[in-house]
């Protein structure tokens with residue numbers, strides 16, 4: 001008796017999720033039309049810091065709501081969708097919102113859309129679909145923001161994640177929404193050399209990179225220093241390094257912009273009492 005009750009309890013817990021999953025993805029793996037709730041659209045645009053000067057591309061634009069809202073913030077945008085009726089609806093919605101000059105919609109396959117102009121890419125697709133887009137997204141200009149509603153991008157860890165209850169959402173797990181942000185990282189892997197004439201002379205950095213995550217080794221005066229913290233956000237590299245330089249213990253805070261084979265910025269060195277800022281120009285080692 002108890003066992004039967006338990007079975008009903010398990011079935012009751014699982015069934016709603018199974019039904020939701022079925023209604024969300026078509027059997028052939030394509031992505032159906034489901035709207036992002038307006039509150040989530042607002043969060044997505046805020047997370048990506050969309051502003052005047054941005055060019056936003058929404059992959060699978062539905063009724064155009066993401067691009068229309070981005071245009072209201074001063075951005076220009078392109079929405080692509082396979083469904084011509086949705087593209088017409090989105091175009092009308094943009095005109096009604098008086099942003100028709102900034103928001104464009106095209107009948108186009110996501111996989112045939114040129115993303116190179118984007119400073120922001122938005123999507124509400126399915127994880128399998130996103131995973132196929134990973135190589136193209138990762139190859140975008142460093143600093144490009146990608147924001148997704150309910151769907152990771154393969155094994156690329158997000159830079160920021162927001163979870164929210166969305167009772168109005170017709171699909172998904174129990175009225176919850178997840179919004180994630182990725183910032184395309186610059187390629188900084190390899191060996192770098194820098195001359196800090198006032199502080200240690202020649203420095204050498206070895207960087208192992210996995211997406212935006214870095215493992216860094218730093219050396220000067222024949223000694224390895226302790227790299228306590230690293231961050232890569234688009235082109236911006238930050239390193240916190242401590243150790244002996246000239247036989248005194250120092251704390252170093254390197255901040256620079258990585259472009260191609262150069263990192264340019266500055267390093268703040270301090271003992272706790274004194275603090276000096278030096279330029280930091282690193283070049284990829286030949």
Ligand SMILES: C[S@@+](CC[C@H](N)C(=O)[O-])C[C@H]1O[C@@H](n2cnc3c(N)ncnc32)[C@H](O)[C@@H]1O
Nearest residue numbers: 031033034035036060061062081082109110124
């Ligand atoms: C879940 S809806 C999202 C709509 C809108 N972006 C939003 O968040 O409200 C996904 C949209 O992607 C479109 N879509 C699916 N596969 C596509 C493809 N390969 N190329 C272009 N659009 C596609 C569908 O027609 C649908 O409108």
